[in-house]
Amino acid sequence: MNKELIINAGPTGVEVALLEDKKLVELHNEKADANFAVGDLYLGKVKKLIPGLNAAFVDVGFEKDAFLHYTDLSPYARSILKFTHAAINVNTKEGFDFSKFQIEPEIVKTGKINEVLNGKPNILVQILKEPIAAKGPRLSCEISLPGRFVVVTPFNDIVAVSKKIHSSDERKRLQKIVEAIKPKNYGVIVRTAAEGKNTAELHEDLLALIRSWETIQQNLKGAVPPTKVMSEQDKTTSILRDLLNEDFNKVVINDKNIYNDTRNYIQKIAAHKSDIVVYHSNGTPIFDQYGITKQVKSSFGKTVNLPSGAYLIIEHTEALHVIDVNSGYKSVSNNQEENALETNLEAAEEIARQLRLRDIGGIIVVDFIDMKLPDNKKKLQDAMEGFMRSDRAKHAVLPISRFGLMQITRQRMRPEVNINTTETCPTCNGTGKVAPALLLEDEIEKRLHYLVTHQHKNLTLLVHPIVHSHLTKGFLMSSTRWKWRRKYKTPIKIKPASDYYLTEYHFFDANEEEIKL
Template sequence: MQDILINWAPQETRVAIVENGAVQELHIERALERGLVGNIYLGKVARVLPGMQSAFIDIGLERAAFLHVADLVGHSRFEPGGNGNGHTPVPIERQVFEGQSLMVQVIKDPIGTKGARLSTQISIAGRLLVHLPQDDHIGISQKIGSHELREQLRQRMQALVGTRETGGGGGFILRTNAEDATDAELADDIAYGRKTWATIRERAFSVPPGTLLHQDLNLAERVLRDLSNEQTASIRIDSRLQFDHLKAFGQEFTPGAVGKLELYKGERPIFDLYNIDTEIERALARRVDLKSGGYLIIDQTEALTTIDVNTGGFVGARNFDDTIFKTNLEAAGAIARQLRLRNLGGIIIVDFIDMARDEHQSAVLGEFRKQLGRDRTKTTVSGFTQLGLVEMTRKRTRESLAHMLCEPCPTCGGRGQVKTARSVCYDVLREILREARQFNPKEFRVVASAAVVEMLLDEESPHLAGLSEFIGKPISLSAEPTMNPEQYDIVLL
């Protein structure tokens, strides 16, 4: 069973999903930095890029958003051509043009230097269904069990949806929690999706490009719609105002979750119940310690995330092979949890400790896939490569926890390391020599951090004196406490 804790403040909402006393997922939404996934805009085509089969769309954000031909409604349309079967896909430059107004939906938040990813295939999420107004397809969540049950649900939905000729139609996908829904509940969700779509379409005719037509629910509301399930024992929130709002929202849209909603009245902050703030600090650290004494090293880069598993101080098993095997088994569960906690996405490379026995490799891979099966975000695991690495991907739709809460260090620029004081000293000496060849001041003054000045006065003083004699000018030193270790200035006096 799981508990969901909601810590609400006007500027920030934080949600933690806790299972067996351990935090499994963290979700953070800030009022001034709210995510865009699910938002629907009236956009304007700013530029078409035939070479990339993409277009940049202005939706009123700081950066233009990105639309690929595969995300266009009807992208699978073909025209006569010569690719072997007599047909070739219609290129994007034949489907959109600069200045055109397009209704688009954000499917991936802006991440790093990349703009938002868009689709013209609009989807409107309800409690039980996702409405696809431009489609006529009836889909069923893959997590819903047997083939017979899926067919029954599909037939029920087709009867409820009807056809466009009879005033119905439209596409719908049944969410996992619709498995036991009644026809009346499904009909209510169908009506909600159609009503929302009608409002969006009507608004699109009367507003200029760059306008937000529809905004997805806030994080607290999405807890009831998306995060709560049959495994949820309680949903506790520490704000009376938001508790009343969620109760009213839940009674209308998610009646099954309302009974689990509780107002937290404790004196301690709600996140102190499970030391969640401490868990957030750990989720920002590079090193993750395992109970056995082993540890993980997690490095997040622009291209991919690497995770290295080490035995550390674990020597408890009977032999070395068993020690490695048990460390890797524990690491498999810990890595799956860290991926959820940190919301790491994209390409992920896991370097488990090398295992000599094939059955150990298979067991670790099986455990890893089992643990990843609990992830609500789509993951794909490719297995061990020839180098003994596990390659996997995790769908990335929003910023990772580290990117949301942190920024690159102003001292090292995100490298994670700075030059030594000696390296900076030698940079200073070279710069003085370069300046002496171009200018003829009375004196050179070096302004640098205390550590650099101290080294120039101590260990590097012979080299400084030798340079002063060589250029025939005095060199004075000045320590500046506000300078970072790599900064320095050469002042000509």
């Protein structure tokens, strides 16, 4: 598979496009002034306890209080409260030695929120989900600091290895390495990318994350809630960290600083592939150069057309997303069941792409074309699971129901990517009102009369091709153009302009300069 990453840096932020075989599959937009991103750490103030929900509302500086459920408190919630209080009020300049921090007993899974957060204390929290629609951010106290090869989880001494590393020998090797190098009071999760890495590489990654935790301790000293303690790496860096590997064939960037950082990063993880990073500087917009703008325009919106003539209707409600599959004019055979299966398989591939591209989360209900044979329904389910295998978000695909509906759940952490592909009508300028086309000829003639009476000669009129055809139709001497020439006693050239909208027209003088009134 040909994988490319195109990074477009502009004054308002950075756009990152992931292409697979030239097809756009992910689009990320990081605004320069973005706040409350997933992974950001805040010092928050508990404002309200809701025993009925077993949750708390926490002030982190957003217009609406953030939501913290008991299940997101972390077993080490009491340790976090103790650490937060100690870090804020520490007297020494260097802070305190976290390896000597005394961990508190774990909270019980079936406990109550008011037993842990009684007194509405200040607490260190991490953004679990960004604000979506009318909801504030969702928080977690299970603090995690992700790196390239490992994830550090303070307040525990557990070492875990990604289950995606299938070799038991490799898992044991990584476990032993990390147990030997990690400091006390730090838990470590070994990521899939660590497979085959040596001790020095893992140690370097671990030390960088521990330095980040020490920075958090320093930022907490004397802090007053609500305040941001540490921001997750910018989205461009985090995407490079999570996505970039040796499978990529090209990374194109239009910003010199990001180009240098990315090239250095590639040299660390795959030195022999550092040449895949290319700096784009030819003047053409980078998204236009690689066909991304066109794909964005065609991929977002209510209707998504498929190459065969079938199409999808994608609609969003407060509770879920609904996708309807329509066959259009597609027909591969005279067998209705076979037609339905082929169309559904094509639609399933595009749906999997759309979920990644728009970052659609929550519950998705897909109304596929009805099929009767159970084997075909199983083929469709297996195909959908296969198409979604490359999706980094957690997801689940349920079998097709008796009503022909497939239910999909997909992890939702950020607001859905929603790009408005409509453009303001150049004729009405968005008012929804246009001048009657039947009166256009009269309007042009009035303008012509004004110009001739003000000593303009040898005029050229540019109009839409349809209007040009109307004004020049008929025999030479009976056309509207010749009628005007005889009436106003001046040569008039009428030329078509294919880029004009229907009612647009402009007059030019003998020097080909537009006459503006």
